[in-house]
Amino acid sequence: QVQLMESGGGSVQAGGSLILSCAASAHHYSATCMGWFRQAPGKEREGVAVIATDESISYSESVKGRFSISKDNAKNVLFLQMNRLKPEDTAMYFCAAGPWCTRPLIPGLSASARYWGQGTQVTVSP
Numbered sequence: 001q002v003q004l005m006e007s008g009g010g011s012v013q014a015g016g017s018l019i020l021s022c023a024a025s026a027h028h029y030s031a032t033c034m035g036w037f038r039q040a041p042g043k044e045r046e047g048v049a050v051i052a053t054d055e056s057i058s059y060s061e062s063v064k065g066r067f068s069i070s071k072d073n074a075k076n077v078l079f080l081q082m083n084r085l086k087p088e089d090t091a092m093y094f095c096a097a098g099p100w101c102t103r104p105l106i107p108g109l110s111a112s113a114r115y116w117g118q119g120t121q122v123t124v125s126p
Contacts, residue, residue, distance in 0.1 A: 002026060002115045004095045009120030016085050016124070022078040022095030022117055033101035034071060035109045036080045038091035038122075047106035048093070049080060058105035063089075085124045092119040 003025040012018055020036065035050030049059045049069035057069055068081040078095055095117040102108035 002097060004097060004115050004117035006093065006095050006117045006120040009093060009122045011123040011125065012085055013125050014086055017081070017083045018085065018122060020080040020082065020093055020095075020120060020122075022080075024076040024078070024097065026076065033098045033105075033109050033112070034078045035096055035106065035113075036069060036078075036093060037096055037110065038089075038093045040091040043091075045094075045110070046091075047110055050101065050105040050109045051078070052101035052105060056101075056105070060106065082122070085122075087124045087126050090122060090124050092121050094119045 005023045006020060008018060008020040010018060032053045036048040037045050038048050039045040047060055048063055049067055051057050051069050051071055059067060066084045071078045096109055096113035097115045098109055098112040099114060
């Protein structure tokens with residue numbers, strides 16, 4: 001069993017930056033594919049970024065060039081650096097982990113994720 005705990009959310013003005021963190025309770029084979037998803041009120045969950053075990057990365061078109069996903073394997077922590085934030089980035093952000101990555105990465109993890117965090121709120125004001 002793996003527990004995921006997100007942190008780093010908050011309120012920021014458009015153009016600002018935030019760093020989200022996701023701490024995994026332990027390194028586990030069933031959590032080798034990790035990524036970030038978000039859900040705004042009244043909208044479906046959207047994949048943001050996924051990082052595979054071979055360090056290959058996929059971003060959604062809406063965040064490409066502004067967000068950066070990375071992980072610290074030694075500390076079992078996943079990060080999401082968010083720059084040039086826009087009001088449309090406002091959402092609850094969730095960390096997800098699964099036993100494998102399939103291509104394409106984002107829909108693959110969305111379908112196979114076995115663990116989800118509780119989420120951290122990001123609010124971007126105009």
